[in-house]
Amino acid sequence: MATAGKVIRCKAAVAWEPNKPVVIEEIEVAPPQANEVRIKIVATSVCHSDLYHLLESMHKDGFPTVLGHEAAGIVESVGPGVTEFQPGDKVIPLFLSQCRECCFCKNPKTNQCEAAWTRIRQEVMAGVESRFTCRGKRVLQFMGTSTFSEYTVINQIAVAKIDPAAPLEKVCLLGCGVCTGYGAAVNTAKVEPGSTCAVFGLGAVGLAAVMGCKAAGAKRIIAVDTNPEKSEKAKVFGATDFVNPKDHEKPISQVLTEMTNVGVDYSLECVGNVAVMRSALESSARGWGVSVIVGWTDMHDIAIRPGHLISGRTWKGSLFGGFKGKDGVPQMVKAYMDKKLMLDEFISHNMTLDQVNDAIELMKHSKCIRTVLSVSPQ
Incomplete structure (x- = not known):
């Protein structure tokens, strides 16, 4: 794609400080580095974990950040060493990685991944790495995903490839809440x-x-x-x-x-x-x-x-319903496509990224089940 290897300037909802409305900003998203994937987010939904960080735990070192971790999108470009994904693939970001190499990933008794503990700083719910900047400042990536943005960069161990026929505005819910x-x-x-x-x-x-x-x-x-x-x-x-x-x-x-x-x-x-x-x-x-x-x-x-x-x-x-993300999420997408799993019934509201504060308020006051935000056209 024409944007491959270049910095992308796009729209994102930045939480500059805790317990304050997020702000729609233009951010810079750097190209993916080794083993990373840059994704155009098509749809994302608001989960209570986003509100937990913004309104409840309010860890001062966890800001500024771009929230969002329940989403679906399309691969825009890949970094060196990435062979599992290519531009155009439909994917779901994973807040819980699956490296497939550590003793946890190889153990069928758990969906934990050793890399998840080194890739994510648990106390601030953000990735150690970030490819985001805004107004000259480094912006954290919430849970290593940050899907309240038109583009995001994620390590390939935290991305699941899904059926290309899957409707992204529905299956985005499988990134967290429904699987959990x-x-x-x-x-x-x-x-x-x-x-x-x-x-x-x-x-x-x-x-x-x-x-x-x-x-x-x-x-x-x-x-x-x-x-x-x-x-x-x-x-x-x-x-x-x-x-x-x-x-x-x-x-x-x-x-x-x-x-x-x-x-x-x-x-x-x-x-x-x-x-x-x-x-x-x-x-x-x-x-x-x-x-x-x-x-x-x-x-x-x-x-x-x-x-x-x-x-x-x-x-x-x-955690995440015991699913190993790369394996389990595509299976859940298939179950939905085969009409063995309900997703549409969870969606109570549809909005745009510009309305993210309205979506946060709906969840804060228990006025919704899931609000899906349209982020980028497919």
């Missing part, structure tokens, strides 16, 4: 046919967890949320019951235990709240219950009485 929730049920909890499940939190991740429980054959799926408007949407994805903790004076764990006699077989926490994590564990059946922490937070410690685990419950964590 769905995989937490299918890969991490390993929900069994005929089981009873409870999903705490009905944002996109929670609804995807509901969908995963249904796909795994659960007979009863109890959706838990303090927003009564989420009830009908949960049923679309397979929930059989809806419980609003605000409707009960008893602890929600007691409510669910009474509903199921012994507690649920599987519970999934999709909020990122340590109190809810504890409630989810206590809602699972003593003796065999499995509870999975899916929601992200790194701001608080969690406490539990040892007896809740000694009695036989299992407590697990799930």
Whole structure:
């Protein structure tokens, strides 16, 4: 392409400081270096992890940055040493890399990757490297991806090639939220046919967890949320019951235990709240219950009485739904193309990159499930 090897000036949403609106700026995107891919972002969606960094954790060293990590695009050019991708390929950026060479990537028990810990500075949720500058300043790349930009540069170990027929404005959701929730049920909890499940939190991740429980054959799926408007949407994805903790004076764990006699077989926490994590564990059946922490937070410690685990419950964590990105994301795209996976139903709003602050406000006030931003024409 005519832009290969050159700096690209393009539009991006820059978060200059925490807890302030992002600003649409012209940034410079350098050409990809060795083992890197430059991608034209076609569509990106707003995930709660973006808000977590901007409005909750607000780490002062994590700014300025370009947020965004749930997206899909087209390869514009590749750097030296890249053989897996070529210009024109449709791809999904991955916030969790898969180098395929480390002991974690080679172990089927995990989707962790050693390179992810050296490539991303976890405390500031940004890549060690950045190919962005704006107003003469270096701008961080959020989670090593930064998809609130018309172009971004990502290491090839953090990019998944997908079906060229896939609609990017739909499959962008597989870059984080849908895989995270769905995989937490299918890969991490390993929900069994005929089981009873409870999903705490009905944002996109929670609804995807509901969908995963249904796909795994659960007979009863109890959706838990303090927003009564989420009830009908949960049923679309397979929930059989809806419980609003605000409707009960008893602890929600007691409510669910009474509903199921012994507690649920599987519970999934999709909020990122340590109190809810504890409630989810206590809602699972003593003796065999499995509870999975899916929601992200790194701001608080969690406490539990040892007896809740000694009695036989299992407590697990799930990052990106247990999917190894390069392998799992294309499979999820295929499942959508084969009409075995819902994606359209998650999209409550469609906007442009210029409206990113409006999209952030919608999520901040729980007025959306997923807002997809159109970034660049295909």
